[in-house]
Amino acid sequence: MGYYVTVEPGVKLYVEDINPESSKTIVFLHGWPLSHKQFEYQFNVLPNMGYRCIGIDWRGFGKSDKPISGYSFDRLADDVRAVVDVLQLDDFTLVGHSTGGAIAIRYMSRHHGYGVSNLVLIDAAAPIGFSAETAARFLDQALNDRPKMMREVTENFFFQYITEPFSEWFLQLGLEAAGWSTAAIIITLRDEKLYSDLPQIHVPTLIVHGVHDKVIPFEQAHELNQQIKHSQLVPFHYSGHGLFWEERDKFNKLLRKFIG
Template identity: 80%
Template sequence: MGYYVPVESGVKLYVEDLNPNGSKTIVFLHGWPLSHKQFEYQFNILPAMGYRCIGIDWRGFGKSDKPISGYDFNRLADDIRTVIDVLQLDSITLVGHSTGGAIAIRYISRYNGYGVSSLVLVDAAAPIGFTEETADRLLEQALNDRPKMMREVTDTFFFQYITSSFAEWFLQLGLQAAGWSTAAIILTLRDEELYADLPKIHVPTLIVHGIHDKVIPYAQAQELKQKIRNSQLVPFHYSGHGCFWEERDKFNQLLMQWIG
């Protein structure tokens, strides 16, 4: 089931809601510059196992509206709060990948974990995102040859072999975003950091991270483990930045064990 949720005047977010009568709810926040569809290999399995799975496309990405502004972590977290309120969600497991992990952290911090019973950070872009050098290179490409940028992102994303067909599908997920929102998030990842948010996380937190991640180094996951109390770190030894696909069976089993 797919529908739109208004988050401010003139801006609606697309929500994919699978198995709405499921006994436990998982909310998925995708990474930059993708969409909820990156979790296809979770959505294939988890709803049939009795879980309600909700994928949210952030503003500017996927099927959501694409306003010119509103791409800082506070606004993105506010959007998630609105969706949680409108859908009357409670006791959810919030799963955030990469930049989605950063948004999840800001949400927990900003709203005192409202509605969230546990947090899962997947290759999270935290406590920092892009270095200035990386951000400037990606920004130049995003503003001048975005398909080339997305091709290079795809090439560095995975540790395991991907087929040309899969690479093309992945590329198209990124190109569904607007150019301006793609660029705006690069700036957010360069200019914002989340150190002050980490002590405010009070829900049980599972940190999963590919040890071969070339996008967000594994060392950042170790730092999150040190700074988030009541957290657990599980390394994925055969993954880069995409353990949700590269080791999807292990990932799905771990998620189900975590939620119970």
């Protein structure tokens, strides 16, 4: 089922909630500039295996409201906390991909991991996000030719071959976002760092990262593994930045094994 949760006056987030009667809950945070729909190939499988899968569209993206402000990691983490409180979630696994991984890390530090029993970071944009050069290029495109930017994102995202229909579907996911929120997150990824957040994570953490990732270098996964206690790193040798699709069977099995 899908519904909206108010996270602050005038701002509602779209939440996709599949198999809500299950006691094993996984909360998914998508990457920039996508939506919960990127996890289609998890939502197809995991609910049938007894998991409750909750996908949250951040503010400014997917089906959520698109205010002009509120795109710092602090505010985005607070939005997640608001959803957790409204849904009364506890003992759940928090999964974040790319920028969603950065938001998950900030949630763990800012809200002391409230309700989270396990953390999964997929190609996380941490402890740093975009370089100044990359951010400048994306920002220029986002403000002047966003479809071109999204085409470049799509072309660099995957290591394995994708069909033209899949590429078009993926591109459209990014264009569901507002232009201003797309640009705002680029600035956040350029300016905000997460080094001080990492030692504050105290739950079992699974770090998965595509060896061929052109968006967030694989070396950053090693840094996360070194800085986060009780973490394990599993490389995905046939993936770029999209292992949740490129090696979806491996990822889904690994996620189930990690959660239990």
